[in-house]
Amino acid sequence: MTHPTTKETLTVSSTSADTAAHPPVSRKDLFKAFTASLSGTTLEWYDFAIYSAAAAIVFPVLFFPDSDPMTGVLLAFSTYAVGYVSRPVGGVVFGRLGDRIGRKQVLVWTLVLIGIATFLIGVLPSYTSIGVAAPIILVLLRFAQGVGVGGEWGGAVLLSGEYGEPERRGFWSSAAQVGPPAGNLLANGAFALLSLLLTDESFMSWGWRVAFLVSALLVAFGLWIRLKLEDTPVFRAVADSGERPEKPITELLQTEMKPLIAAILSRIGPDVTYALFTVFTLAYGTLVLDLERTTVLSAVMLGSAFQLALIPLAGHLSDKINRRGLYGAAAVCAAVWAFAFFLLLHTNPVMWMFIGIPIGLVFHSFMYGPQAAYVIEQFHPRLRYTGASLAYTIAGVLGGAIAPAMFTLLLDRTGTWIFVAVYLTVACALTIIGLVMGRDNNVDEDHEYLATARQRGLLETGA
Numbered sequence: 001m002t003h004p005t006t007k008e009t010l011t012v013s014s015t016s017a018d019t020a021a022h023p024p025v026s027r028k029d030l031f032k033a034f035t036a037s038l039s040g041t042t043l044e045w046y047d048f049a050i051y052s053a054a055a056a057i058v059f060p061v062l063f064f065p066d067s068d069p070m071t072g073v074l075l076a077f078s079t080y081a082v083g084y085v086s087r088p089v090g091g092v093v094f095g096r097l098g099d100r101i102g103r104k105q106v107l108v109w110t111l112v113l114i115g116i117a118t119f120l121i122g123v124l125p126s127y128t129s130i131g132v133a134a135p136i137i138l139v140l141l142r143f144a145q146g147v148g149v150g151g152e153w154g155g156a157v158l159l160s161g162e163y164g165e166p167e168r169r170g171f172w173s174s175a176a177q178v179g180p181p182a183g184n185l186l187a188n189g190a191f192a193l194l195s196l197l198l199t200d201e202s203f204m205s206w207g208w209r210v211a212f213l214v215s216a217l218l219v220a221f222g223l224w225i226r227l228k229l230e231d232t233p234v235f236r237a238v239a240d241s242g243e244r245p246e247k248p249i250t251e252l253l254q255t256e257m258k259p260l261i262a263a264i265l266s267r268i269g270p271d272v273t274y275a276l277f278t279v280f281t282l283a284y285g286t287l288v289l290d291l292e293r294t295t296v297l298s299a300v301m302l303g304s305a306f307q308l309a310l311i312p313l314a315g316h317l318s319d320k321i322n323r324r325g326l327y328g329a330a331a332v333c334a335a336v337w338a339f340a341f342f343l344l345l346h347t348n349p350v351m352w353m354f355i356g357i358p359i360g361l362v363f364h365s366f367m368y369g370p371q372a373a374y375v376i377e378q379f380h381p382r383l384r385y386t387g388a389s390l391a392y393t394i395a396g397v398l399g400g401a402i403a404p405a406m407f408t409l410l411l412d413r414t415g416t417w418i419f420v421a422v423y424l425t426v427a428c429a430l431t432i433i434g435l436v437m438g439r440d441n442n443v444d445e446d447h448e449y450l451a452t453a454r455q456r457g458l459l460e461t462g463a
Contacts (some may be wrong), residue, residue: 088393091154098389099383118212161373194210195294195297270367278304317369374438
């Protein structure tokens with residue numbers, strides 16, 4: 001696989017050892033990028049996660065009231081899936097722009113899009129007020145959320161991953177990966193708090209809307225952080241060298257199809273694992289095991305809290321040992337644990353919700369922590385935003401989009417959890433295939449551009 005490069009870029013590859021000795025920017029800017037990536041994805045995943053929780057608890061009643069309970073959950077999870085199906089639209093539109101005009105500018109647009117869609121869901125009338133228009137508008141707003149998230153992830157992992165040392169890409173790019181559990185923790189925490197403070201009638205009438213409306217303040221904070229940051233050193237170097245791709249998607253499909261497939265497959269297992277332990281368990285716990293809503297939400301929150309530390313740790317470890325090996329071992333453990341989790345869950349539901357969900361999310365963390373670095377390092381710096389965005393969004397459709405609905409359908413049709421666990425096992429097997437197909441980290445590609453940028457005075461280092 002070859003990539004177009006300038007003569008000047010090629011002549012500085014010998015300076016890789018020098019640039020490896022320190023980050024491409026000052027430590028202050030590096031941590032600003034880490035914070036911008038972490039805070040932005042946390043806020044956007046709060047918006048996304050609050051919808052996920054509502055799809056399991058609120059939407060079946062308010063937007064699909066003519067259905068029986070299990071069918072209502074299935075329909076609500078179908079609207080949840082729309083947020084994944086629309087992601088490739090965001091991946092194509094924003095991924096292309098990210099390689100053409102820069103990471104930072106695109107990330108501002110995605111944040112605004114998701115914030116507006118989430119706020120409007122919070123003020124959307126229910127089925128009893130406007131009839132069938134309610135679920136239709138809900139689907140459209142969910143589609144807009146998905147478009148924003150589809151363009152967000154690729155840029156967020158590059159924002160921190162391209163600011164830090166290429167040799168520590170696993171740790172620095174994990175900033176964006178902490179966003180989903182942090183957002184999930186905030187979202188489920190908001191729902192749990194509202195459930196405790198309000199009666200069921202008040203919560204279902206207006207309380208759930210508060211969690212959506214609060215997102216406006218959170219998005220404003222995220223915009224403030226991102227607008228203060230420069231674009232990544234690698235993108236500035238690529239732009240200055242005149243190597244920005246004219247047709248990123250066409251070039252990617254022509255020159256990097258195998259890396260794209262590897263990256264797509266690597267993401268399916270983690271997505272399905274996350275859907276099982278943070279989304280499907282809400283429905284399974286309340287409808288099958290007859291547990292209180294707050295009990296399951298609290299278990300998910302506990303697991304998400306562990307992930308805040310485990311994901312960066314896993315990213316760091318993947319820099320020290322083989323990234324693909326760590327990722328693959330976690331995929332195997334997740335598949336095995338799914339069977340054990342459901343078996344134990346039926347012996348003592350409350351205890352094993354609080355033990356089993358966190359353990360499942362531990363295995364997810366050791367896939368998800370290295371994932372961002374693994375995906376972006378499959379692609380050349382010129383095409384990274386496009387490649388990472390397409391891999392992320394396509395895998396989201398194949399993995400996380402349909403997983404909650406498929407879990408619910410399998411349970412409804414068979415009456416047993418066994419096929420749910422088998423489904424997860426197949427997803428993890430696809431991830432292992434993607435890891436076998438992929439490549440290890442190639443730091444020279446980044447160092448070539450960074451060394452050129454240093455020569456041209458584009459970068460300043462120091463404390």
